[in-house]
Amino acid sequence: MRAVRCERQGPPEEMKLVELPDPVPAAGEAVVRLYACGLNRRDVWIRQGLYARIRLPCVLGSDGAGVVESVGPGVDASLIGKRVVLIPCENWGPDPAVQGKDFLILGMPRQGTMAEKIAIPASMVVELPESISFEEAAALPVAGLTAYRSLVTRGGLKRGEHVLVTGIGGGVATLALLFAKALGAEVSVTSGNDEKLAKARELGAIAAANYKAKAWEKDLVAQAGRPPSLAIDGAGGDGLNNLIAALAPAGRIVMYGATRFSPGKLDMPRIFFKQIDLRGTTMGTDDEFRAMVKLVADHRIKPVIDRTFPLSHAVEAIQLLEQSEQMGKIVLDCRK
Ligand SMILES: NC(=O)c1ccc[n+]([C@@H]2O[C@H](COP(=O)([O-])OP(=O)(O)OC[C@H]3O[C@@H](n4cnc5c(N)ncnc54)[C@H](OP(=O)(O)O)[C@@H]3O)[C@@H](O)[C@H]2O)c1
DSSP states (O other): OEEEEEOSSSSGGGEEEEEOOOOOOOTTEEEEEEEEEEOOHHHHHHHTTOSSSOOOSEEOOOEEEEEEEEEOTTSOGGGTTOEEEEOSEEOOOSOTTSOOTTOEESSSSSOOSSBSEEEEEGGGEEEOOTTSOHHHHHTSHHHHHHHHIIIIIITOOOTTOEEEEOOTTSHHHHHHHHHHHHTTOEEEEEESOHHHHHHHHHTTOSEEEETTSTTHHHHHHHHHSSOOSEEEESOOTTHHHHHHHHSOTTOEEEEOOOTTOSOSSOOHHHHHHTTOEEEEOOSOOHHHHHHHHHHHHHTTOOOOEEEEEEGGGHHHHHHHHHTTOOSSEEEEETTO
16 A cells, blocks of 8 residues: 655655555454545654654554445454544543543554555544545544544533634634534634634634734734633643733633743733633543534534645645645545
8 A cells, every 4th residue: 555654753755655565454453445634733743853752664644534444353344334534542541531641643653544544443433424525524533623622621612602712724723613613602713824814704703813913812802892711722832821811801721732832931920810721631532532523513514624635745735734824624635
């Protein structure tokens, strides 16, 4: 089979299209013929050496959708031929509040989804509702699971609430916007790009501000007519202080990433005086994954897909992601 393997840390050209033996299902496993694979910032962090416990060479990619081709001993053969989406992580552990020490994300150290086929535990495949295409499904796993847990489990989002989603060009952020709207919230957004702000308004954002502008939070609250009570943020950096300033008293910030790393200074007085909750989150449980797929199917949510590249053009696709020029997800067609 063809696969895109990251050979070692370095520039995007270290991602090489290679021929590998077709996977064979072991006991308890299914082999999925992948139709589409979604890209994540994680794929970039690993190649750049900015990730924990990197083991290369490895076929990266955590998001995948396709058709079950074969199953190993102990797996129900009726799975063969089913359209499926892959749960992007394994071994969450017994406590729904936090993942255990054996928790792993697909695509390093285990072979990932930038390939024509993958062998994975059958427990990681979820049947895909007919209304969701392979391309749409491949846009969901990491970003959708993260957005769902951020909003629902960690954020405790309530119908009618005003939620601020930062960096709306991002894969997690666009899904968070769509999910929050489907759950009955009002959504405001930020971006460093005015075109993306305009697109977010088309997707239903009630207020949109450019985070590069000084004191953007005042403008955003004025546009919305009220401050957000929940913020979903994957950027971190000094912008965290703007979020603390933007929030209503007793507001919550759910942090799922740190694209801008840690803040140089944290506005501690505002955090305690406004009774702000800072909450971390990462990925989610298998049950949350299933609930997320159901939410997408029930509300006919269409993930925002910026562009689809053939698997053979993965390097080009990764470069686009690295430049943060995309709006939403970048997907690879694993059949081309
Ligand atoms: N904890 C988890 O389980 C988990 C899961 C997925 C992702 N993550 C992390 O979350 C982050 C985003 O992931 P992703 O896959 O959604 O990434 P992505 O699609 O690459 O999006 C990153 C976005 O960050 C935004 N951004 C950059 N600087 C910003 C700033 N100063 N303020 C606000 N937004 C800013 C940009 O938005 P604009 O283009 O609109 O400016 C950019 O599009 C990454 O750090 C990733 O590693 C964590």
